Amino acid sequence: MAPKKDPTGAIADDAVADLEIIRKQLDREIRKALAKLDTAPGEDTLVKQQGRVAAQVASQIDATMKAKGLKAITGVLRDRAIESALAALGGVDLPVSVVTEIDAIVKSQTADIADVFGDASSTIRKAIALGTTTSASLSDLIEGVAEKIGATVTKAQAAVDASVMAAGRTAVIRAATEAADGLVDLVYLYSGPEDSRNRPFCRVHVGKALTESGIAQADNGQGLPVDAFAGGYNCRHVWSPMTMAEARRRGIEILE
């Protein structure tokens, strides 16, 4: 029997494809807006005119970022991630309440993306100001702006990845709880790379197992729920359920 497509992965791919479309749209809009800098007539008034146009362009970019970029990416996260991520563990039904939890995770991600766009918008304003004061060529300026948009989209991709990972971790815990209910006590092994890139929280927890209440009490110091985000934003670690008795047999430290 052929395995069905992993919907969590499909979301990530769809989201990345959508982000690429958004990036192109933003790029087009901003290039159009920046082209206005070319319309400032007369060399003696060039700097003054450019300054005024640059201010208009900057606010257009702000509006574009907020209205198109953020709205579109929010759409990607909400419309695609929530429902599909729930089906990440094929054949396992998850309680409806998980939708609410994952919705909350996605909402927190959109706040991060808003920050990303805010930063990019500010960087682009600076790039425009720099272009105006140094009379750098318009093409250089456009390239600079395009680079900033690219960096923003890369960060947004990271946010999508983090959101999908968070949804997956939550789904694993909920599915395991349901599977073991009334049969056996489970713990969750903090599983993943052990290297110098580990955050302090991950360094302490990797290779150890936590009970569900241990996870609920754990604090990654980043204000993010540990069950969904493990050590924090873009954490590489995942939860591997195992029976508490097996963890004890294997000498794994259990944090309750």
Next chain:
Amino acid sequence: MSIVVTRSGGPPRVPLERIAKLVATLAPGLIRERTGEGLDVKDRPFKPPYSRDYLLAKTSAGRNPGVNLTVTNGLLGSVAAVSVVVTEQGFTIVIAPGAGTSAATRFVDGVAKRTGKRSPTHSVLGAIHHYGRGQMPARPWLALSPKDMASLMRQLLDAGIAIPLRGR
């Protein structure tokens, strides 16, 4: 890989659906753990070691030097039960890496940087590692090793379930 259970005798104390869900919950982690520890499907260390250049790039970026198929953990983290089919005769669970991708990274000046591109799908990447391709040697990882299978059986016994499992 898949895990197959064929029922024999009378009805089990625990319904097959429940057993299947429990196996689907427990098995992926065993594959992740063993592979992350650098052991193949026969519980032996992966061979051959990484190339000198790759190892240098990986370690200089602060990553674990062991051959464990892990940089972003996207591949191992995506391993899950992708299909659980229960019939009157038993159940079959298919365990595989996901069809998603990770952010492609490149080691530059001792730092792992996102390139802005995506990796091949985890299922393809997993197959490349498992079977080898071109200069990439085969490092069989996607199956329950003898120790994985023993652990799975012990854990089912913890739940009061004694059932014959077969990996394929």
